[in-house]
Amino acid sequence: MEITKESSRPLDLGIITPEALLSHWQGHRKLTRQVIQAFPEEQLHTYSIGGMRTFFELAKEIMGLSGTGIRGIVTGNWDFLPEEDYRPGKSTIKTKEELLRVWDKVTNDINTFWWQIPAERFKETIKSFGQWEGETTNIILYWIDNEIHHRGQGYVYLRSLGIEPPPFWNRY
Amino acid sequence: MEITKESSRPLDLGIITPEALLSHWQGHRKLTRQVIQAFPEEQLHTYSIGGMRTFFELAKEIMGLSGTGIRGIVTGNWDFLPEEDYRPGKSTIKTKEELLRVWDKVTNDINTFWWQIPAERFKETIKSFGQWEGETTNIILYWIDNEIHHRGQGYVYLRSLGIEPPPFWNRY
Numbered sequence: 001m002e003i004t005k006e007s008s009r010p011l012d013l014g015i016i017t018p019e020a021l022l023s024h025w026q027g028h029r030k031l032t033r034q035v036i037q038a039f040p041e042e043q044l045h046t047y048s049i050g051g052m053r054t055f056f057e058l059a060k061e062i063m064g065l066s067g068t069g070i071r072g073i074v075t076g077n078w079d080f081l082p083e084e085d086y087r088p089g090k091s092t093i094k095t096k097e098e099l100l101r102v103w104d105k106v107t108n109d110i111n112t113f114w115w116q117i118p119a120e121r122f123k124e125t126i127k128s129f130g131q132w133e134g135e136t137t138n139i140i141l142y143w144i145d146n147e148i149h150h151r152g153q154g155y156v157y158l159r160s161l162g163i164e165p166p167p168f169w170n171r172y
Numbered sequence: 173m174e175i176t177k178e179s180s181r182p183l184d185l186g187i188i189t190p191e192a193l194l195s196h197w198q199g200h201r202k203l204t205r206q207v208i209q210a211f212p213e214e215q216l217h218t219y220s221i222g223g224m225r226t227f228f229e230l231a232k233e234i235m236g237l238s239g240t241g242i243r244g245i246v247t248g249n250w251d252f253l254p255e256e257d258y259r260p261g262k263s264t265i266k267t268k269e270e271l272l273r274v275w276d277k278v279t280n281d282i283n284t285f286w287w288q289i290p291a292e293r294f295k296e297t298i299k300s301f302g303q304w305e306g307e308t309t310n311i312i313l314y315w316i317d318n319e320i321h322h323r324g325q326g327y328v329y330l331r332s333l334g335i336e337p338p339p340f341w342n343r344y
Contacts, residue, residue: 009287014186015193015294015309024313049221050331115181122187137187141196142341145320149340152324159222168321169314 018122021137022114025066025144026107027171032062032147033103034166035154041096047157055157058150059099060086065143067106069128070113073121073136078129190294193309194286197238197316198279199343204234204319205275206338207326213268219329227329230322231271232258237315239278241300242285245293245308250301 016024036044036059044056064086072078082092083102093099122137132139158165188196208216208231216228236258244250254264255274265271294309304311330337 009190009289009291011189011191012186013189013291013294014184015190016188017183017185018181018187019183020309021187024310028317049328050334052328052331117181119181119185122185137192138196145200146340148317148320149324149327152321153328155321156221156224156325156328159224162222168318 018114018117018119021140022110025140026110028144028147028151029066029103029107029110031166031168031171032059032151032154033100034170035059035151035158036096036099036103038158038163038165039096039154040161040163043157043161044096047161049157049160052153055154056096056099057086058154059103060091060093062143062147062150063099063103063106065129065146067102067109069139069143070106070110072128073126073139074113074116190286190289193312194282197312198282200316200319200323201238201275201279201282203338203340203343204231204323204326205272206342207231207323207330208268208271208275210330210335210337211268211326212333212335215329215333216268219333221329221332224325227326228268228271229258230326231275232263232265234315234319234322235271235275235278237301237318239274239281241311241315242278242282244300245298245311246285246288 036055039047039055045054048054064080064084067084068078068080080087080090082090083098084106085091093102117136122135124136125133126136126139127133128139132142134142155165155168208227211219211227217226220226236252236256239256240250240252252259252262254262255270256278257263265274289308294307296308297305298308298311299305300311304314306314327337327340
């Protein structure tokens with residue numbers, strides 16, 4: 001959207017700090033972890049609606065983008081670690097337990113790498129995973145949005161299986 | 173999440189401006205509008221999975237929170253306009269066409285009211301709709317997250333109806 005209207009606010013006013021964005025992201029990741037846990041092992045791997053991917057596949061994508069993504073922002077290296085590679089035929093993760101283990105590793109990686117992002121990097125244009133170009137902050141927002149989007153789909157899977165999902169606001 | 177680690181970045185570094193957040197929000201609203209449009213009138217009102225609400229109900233909630241919410245942030249008045257009131261038995265909107273008409277009005281309202289939010293308001297703690305307390309910026313992020321979450325559920329409804337949803341990245 002093009003913003004043209006004049007405002008009396010300073011044009012460089014920042015209303016979200018890197019620390020607030022990290023907290024926002026990790027809050028969402030905490031909720032997604034609970035959604036993974038809510039799936040029975042079998043349905044995590046097999047259940048699907050309308051020809052969509054299973055929640056196991058969706059969760060691996062979310063995890064892979066997050067883990068390899070944060071490392072890419074800091075180092076410029078966008079190669080997947082084997083356990084974070086969610087592409088068809090590439091994933092080495094087979095069970096919910098393994099998925100949660102790598103999920104927690106990624107949680108720590110994000111917390112560690114976050115502090116190594118130089119202040120100016122957030123406004124820089126980068127090419128994430130060698131293909132999606134955008135401002136770093138917008139790239140991170142895109143990953144968070146993608147997580148919320150697919151997690152919302154997991155809620156429908158759970159409801160349709162008769163399982164109560166964790167409350168949406170339970171991220172803090 | 174508690175942030176304790178020290179960083180060399182300035183602690184008050186702002187990486188998202190109000191204008192960027194507005195653009196982010198309206199981009200998501202543009203995509204949600206396409207999802208509403210993708211539903212056939214009948215299924216918009218009747219289709220549901222796992223006992224969840226129809227997408228008509230979900231879209232009215234998204235619209236009502238956004239329209240009345242932006243007005244509340246600026247004026248402190250959190251009363252619903254009749255056409256934005258999504259609570260059971262309160263909504264005056266009956267058709268997809270009416271929904272899209274009010275949706276577009278809310279789009280304009282957000283663009284107008286946005287410029288009237290004083291700079292300091294974003295960091296202030298407010299009580300949205302008289303009940304949910306939080307920093308203004310976090311309240312707005314919550315509305316956007318809620319929209320992405322429910323829209324993701326609409327994607328499952330559409331897929332399960334054999335309808336191709338609009339691409340998730342089509343927000344710009």
